[in-house]
Amino acid sequence: MDWINAVIQGVLLGGLYALFAAGLSLIFGVMRLVNIAHGDLIVLSAYLALTVTTALGLHPLLALVIVVPGMALVGYTLQRAILNRTMGDDLLPPLLVTFGLSVIIQNALLAGYSADPQKLQAGEIETASVALGSIALGVMPLIVFATAVVVIAALQWMFYRTALGRAFRATSDNQDIAQLMGLNRAHVFGLAMGLSLAVTALAGVFLGMRTSFDPAAGSARLIFGFEAVIIGGLGNLWGTLAGGVILGVAQTLGAKINPGYQILAGHLVFLAILAIRPRGLFPRIDG
């Protein structure tokens, strides 16, 4: 029963990792941008939520109403003002600039909030659980997982059923020809980054409600996000959810064997999958 419990907790944890990963997956899919600052942006969202909750006395889940659009705006502005200038045939400049951004965010958070660990206080919901037979399922992990499924489904729908998604796919296919269709690439990229950071905001708030965080907490989240994306297969959103779940289950099973093995087990499963299927489990089939 303990093992089944560990698997179920892992699946739910995977929802959080899928939220870490979805934004990465989205911007890589649309503009081939690898955002090294992604983890720090997750942590920045958590701090933003911290400020909103303490200043306005809001519950963290209610703070989402401010943090999600706020981060979307940050994303759009960041892309238009800085990242678009680095985009081109060469993948290195955006990589270096987002690395620099990562350092800047960490130091700004350190200066603004100190290195003390913080947590978003969510009250009773943190410990609430529902019983499934002899297994107790946390309400928060359930909410996070359900949110991840809804977010992935919504992104999938947006990508394949809406004008915005059509613009994303066209721009991803051929930026020049998309521009001929009246799509301003700079704006389309801005929208993609805005959407990516809106998802990141969700991830950051859920992270902050689950565990304590500090300004340096971003890099581990970046790695988990990357691993989920790569396990699932680049450019496949449902694959990203599957990747998050696999990573989550590997970690909770590892922790079951020995609490010290949690992170290591996740990395080992990632490496094993990469060795067997270098393009991930569900790579997108390109035409």
Place this chain on the structure above:
Amino acid sequence: MPMPDPILTIEGLNAHYGDFQALYDLSMHVEAGEVVAVIGANGAGKTTLLRSISGLLRNAPASVLWRGTPIGAMRADQIAAQGIALVPEGRLLFPSLSVEENLIIGGQSGRKGPWNLQRVYRLFPVLEERRNQASTSLSGGQQQMVAIGRALMSNPDVVLMDEISLGLAPVIIRQIYEALPGIVGEGLTAVLVEQDISKALSVSTRVYCLQEGRVSLEGQSQTVSRDDISRAYFGV
């Protein structure tokens, strides 16, 4: 009374790829309603000219004038919004989009006019049968129809077509050229780049020949002599 500005004027256009200069002090003009053919050997600069007009290559502002206004340095999406559409060399459909999505995205700038999905399907009925297929699954000729339809969907005032017969079987080429009068019949202005000289002359009112980035000949398509053309084409 002053003459009205031509719909499109190229004036002293110099176009570069990095250090390489592809067009030299090139000038030409296109009047509303005209079909202008542009011919020239491989590498003469025909595609570069169309890329410069459509904004994929950006040049000095006054080197391209749209109804008298400088657009030479504008972005491609801004130029598309003015009413210039390009059918690019090699078709370049969006592989991630279905046939119908390729057409819809062509019309998404929202310019008003006679062209819509129904009208494109009437022009090329085979596309309606294949509307939900991946654009990559079509034959070359059908892909060219999508590329033309995609450009028309924006209801342009000027359509630029770059070698629409490239790589297609003669019977398909004939089919596509038979559709041309239905496209330009309603006063749509067209600039047609074409390797096949007799095709180019038969559908156009005027012709320009390019040679090594310069205009080597300008004339009326019906009266221009074959000797002049071969001299302008090959530079002998």
